[in-house]
Each structure stands twice: as C-alpha cells, then as structure tokens.
Amino acid sequence: MEAHLTELQHFLPTSYYLPTRATDNRSPLTAFGTVLHYPHHKTIFAKGDEASFFFGVINGAIRLSTTAANGDRTIAGFALPGDFFGIQWLGQHTLTAETIDDATLVCFGSKRLARLSDENKVIRAELFSILRHSLWATQNHLANVSRHCAQERVATFLVELMDRSKKVNRRDVDVPMSRQDIGDYVGLTIETVCRVLTELRQKKIIDIPNRREIVIRNEPALRAVAQPES
C-alpha cells in the first residue's frame, strides 16, 4: 500500500447531491488517505469482510452490490469520482465493492480515522455527512425502484448519471457499467434495459454511439420520462 500524498491534490470535489452541501468543497479527509490503484473487475472488499478500510474514489467506477442465495444480484449503488464508500466504523462490510473500470482510490484505515474523528470536529462532521448522504441516496434509489415502470427507472438512472457527471459537456455521458449492471441496479432484466434504451433512441431522446457512451439529445424529454407529472 503505497502513499502518494502529492496526488491528493487531484482529489475531486465531493459531490453529494445533498442540497445543503456545496459541491465545490474539497473533502477535509483527503489529507489523511493513501492512494491506491485497482485494475478493473477487481473485488475491493466483499460483503462480510472485516471493515478495516474505507475508500474515496478519485478516478474510475465502483459497484456496490449484494448477492442473494439464489444468485440474484442487487446493485445498491455506484461510486463515481468524488464519492466515498465502505464507511463502517467497526464490524463488517454490508456490501461487496468491485471495480468496474480501472480505478484510483484513496484509502483510510478505520482505526486511524476513528482516532482522528475523536480529535477533529471537522473530520467527524465530514464522516457523518458522508454516511447521511449514503442513506439519502439509498432512500432515493429505493423510491425509484419501488414503484416505477421500466422506462421511468432507466430514465431516472440516466438523469442521475448525467447529473453526477464531472464533464463539462454533461450531455455526453460515460457509461462504465454493463447493461447487466444497470439491470441489477434498477431491478430489471438486461433485455428490458436494452428495449427501453432502444425505445428512447427511437424517440430521439438519446443516442448510443457505443456501448459505454450515451448522448442525451433531449434532456427535458428524458427528465419528463424519469418523473411523470400527475
């Protein structure tokens, strides 16, 4: 585990979704972590593993999932640049974290962080904020998956991806996850995800130049599909 503290200068702004958080703050945590590189399709930790570390994403994409006894996989969320995941004071991780892309992460030892947070009010507030944000995002996702039709779910996923994108031109969305991942995230089969995507393409709402890129051609229309009025 090598430390490249100089690289922490590149750590991206924390993007929280929470309306109360400014999106242009760098996290106060960045000064204390260790930078690590992971190749794609690598398990960072598995559900049930002792939670010795906690991570922030500098670059790449992570999927956080749980797999049932019958093999059904649920992806609870994706961690993108600026996000944190695996926060767990002590005890075990409740989800499995795997890289989708090659990824650069910042890693924090749980014990060290616990000590730091006892001493430092700012760190403490930051950790609490991260945890609250995770809860908020999960609740939102639950509401999306719980009672919406296929079109609404996929459209909501795309809007989310667009809004979280760090790109200048947000219309050109990078899709690092596979169709299967999307399906496991929104609670649909891979076939239904494909069908919805082609439908949106036929309606000229999106374009699909290649499998890991989606262009939003008509953002208002996409948002309308995601959040049906009345």
Add this chain to the structure above:
Amino acid sequence: MEAHLTELQHFLPTSYYLPTRATDNRSPLTAFGTVLHYPHHKTIFAKGDEASFFFGVINGAIRLSTTAANGDRTIAGFALPGDFFGIQWLGQHTLTAETIDDATLVCFGSKRLARLSDENKVIRAELFSILRHSLWATQNHLANVSRHCAQERVATFLVELMDRSKKVNRRDVDVPMSRQDIGDYVGLTIETVCRVLTELRQKKIIDIPNRREIVIRNEPALRAVAQPES
C-alpha cells in the same frame, strides 16, 4: 413539550438488526430526551421540514415515507419500539414521519445533541451506530423490493415484522399498518398484498384472525418463501 424523565426508565432496548450489536442494551441517549405522546395518523414532521428534532420510539408505530409528484407513495421504513428515526444533523428531513398508532416518543433537540456528541464519545458512537443501522436496513429493504416476486416481498415483510417483534410469543404478530401501507412499503398494490396473504393463509403458513394481527403457523415455510433457495 413536557419532560417526563422518569418515564425514560421504560424505554425499550435498542433493537438494531445489526449482528454486531447486542439487543439488550439500553441506549445511552435515553437520559437526554423528552417524552411526547402523539395520537394516531398524525404527522410528526414532513419531508423538507427543518430538522430541529430527532426521535426514538417508546411505544407505537411510525411510517417513514416520501410521496412523488404523481401521488405515488413509497414507505422507506417503519419505526417500531426501540427504533430511532429522523436523525439529521442539520438541514431538512428527507422523509415524512407519521404515526400509524398512538405513539409515545422520545424527542431530542438537534442542537443539544450536536453539543452533547461533541463532548461525549459514547453519545457520538451511538448516533453513528443509529445512522449506520438505518443505512443497513434501507439497503436490505432495497434488495428485497428490487427483484423479488410478490410472495417473496410480502413473506420477507412478515419475517421482518416477526423478528422485530418484542413479544414473548413472536408467532403472534401485531400488524399496526394498513394493507395500503404494506403495499407502499414492498412496492405492490393493495390488491396484490391481499391476494398473497390469502394465498399464504390457504397454504396454512399464516392465520389472519383480524386485520391487525397475523399468526405465523409455519415459520420455516414462511422463511422459505421469503428467501428462495438456489
């Protein structure tokens, strides 16, 4: 807002679901709260309200929900005796909390709690633990709702209710929420919930003596329906 600190003696053990937490601990928070009584079908706070207070349930049942623009309601969870809800350092509540039953709650002022947690390590750890538990429960619920059939969802709901029950005879489950509430919780229509319940009754897995009581006649069978093998 009256204080009845003596009543806090009756505060129930915190029941966390988390395997790492003992279920027979009283929460260290109980010494600092104010006891309040709410009648049934009363709003405690609404989504978007300034989060000045945070609550623990002594008695009764609370539903935590969010309602979409089109009127669709999603119930993110139920708070039962021993549970906490509405934890939000500052900013706004992300869900609406309403009583289902008449309820006795302990109420904590956010500012006071923030001050206490800065001074007291035990309180701090407790709050963190409560928040982590909420996240864990929501992730679990998401996995249940995301990709399971109607029978599995309703059976999982019943198992959950049974396991959280404080009764000596856990087979005899109190169901304070309406069928509509159950539907909004597991992501099904009220009709489907009813159909599944009658199906389970016909299979002699449960009995339904009245609308707010369900008797588990065959617990292994119910658990099998909830978690299909292979």
Add this chain to the structure above:
DNA sequence: CGCTGCTTTGACAACGCTCAAAGATAGTGG
C-alpha cells in the same frame, strides 16, 4: 480470422396492475 462475451431483437407466457364490486370493520349518531 475466429473465438468469446456482451448486447440487441423477437415471440410468447406469466405475473401483477387496473377496474369493479362485494364483504368486513370501525366509528358515529339516533
């Protein structure tokens, strides 16, 4: 260049939703 794995499209069946109506229960007033 051919393989492998992922994605897309199609046909069909099934599960759950919608609409409708009857049945049960609780709350209210005579």
Add this chain to the structure above:
DNA sequence: CCACTATCTTTGAGCGTTGTCAAAGCAGCG
C-alpha cells in the same frame, strides 16, 4: 345499544408490461 355510514379489505375478471427463452448481431482480443 343498534343502525347507518364511511373506510378498509377481499375477491374476481381482463389486460398490459415485463420476464423467459432463443437466436442473431456486434465488438474486443488473442
């Protein structure tokens, strides 16, 4: 105390959306 009413629950019939199964298309990689 009972009848009446409003609300909630249960059951039924038909339809639509999504899942299943199958096969073709496509892209990356040795």
